[in-house]
Amino acid sequence: MKYIYLSLIAFLFTSCQEAQSDQTNQDEAPVEVLTYYGQEINQEGISNYDEIKSATMETGLSKTKLEGTIVQTCPKKGCWMSLATATDTLFVRFRDYGFFVPTDSVSGKVAVIEGDLFLDTITVEMRKHYAEDAGKSEEEIAAITEPEYDINFIADGVIIKD
């Protein structure tokens, strides 16, 4: 009986070493580092942007998950970002001003966002404020005189990939 226990322990110990060795080998390979902001989301079920955009133009709002490349984040607070999809650059805000992304060093990185894609009117005041945040000149800000009706995004969670 004693030998059976000893064999079982030896087997488990060996299996464990192999599993950790595999993990070490994986760690040595270049790995994608994911940083999560806001609610924890995953990368499963990312929508095709053009398809979900068409649906949103019909319904006004779609709950969805998208992937794109970060063009810019709010350099003052990190309270918005612009994200280039295959066809459009989306203006992304964060639900209820409840979380933020880095103010710098993430432009050009790939991000996954989950939340609401919707048709939205951004008032002249808000457009001027976002332009000021983005470091636009006084002339550029003064030139904003019309509200913007466009497709925008409110995210519940963001993953930024390194």
Added chain:
Amino acid sequence: MRFPQLLIFIFLIAGCNSGNEAEKKVIIDPNPTSEMAQLMRDMTDELASIREKLINEEELDQNLLDFALIHEQEVTDPSFNKPHVKPMSEAYAYAVDAFNENPTKSNYSAIINNCLSCHQLSCPGPVVRINKLKIK
């Protein structure tokens, strides 16, 4: 299986699994927090708690709120130092004093309206969050 052997078995299984679990860290704000931002967060938490009590018709003590003066805080970005901030901060402090003296729904709403007025002029991003502090 006897008890000591069972313990060894559980220990080995647990030890083996622990190396494989990746911890996910979820970040709310990766950026440095200024005095102003911290004060805004503290005030939001405090006012949300007061709001709940007012909605539940709880009796409130006087002098519940003790906030630092907004215009004396170090700001996140110099562009937030706009000319209207000081007078509006003083108006806000006045509204807080009125609530401390007489903690009613009406005086609470006056505080929230002050928050909204100032943010609409200086930093409209948090307006969506301030709206959730209203008592409807």
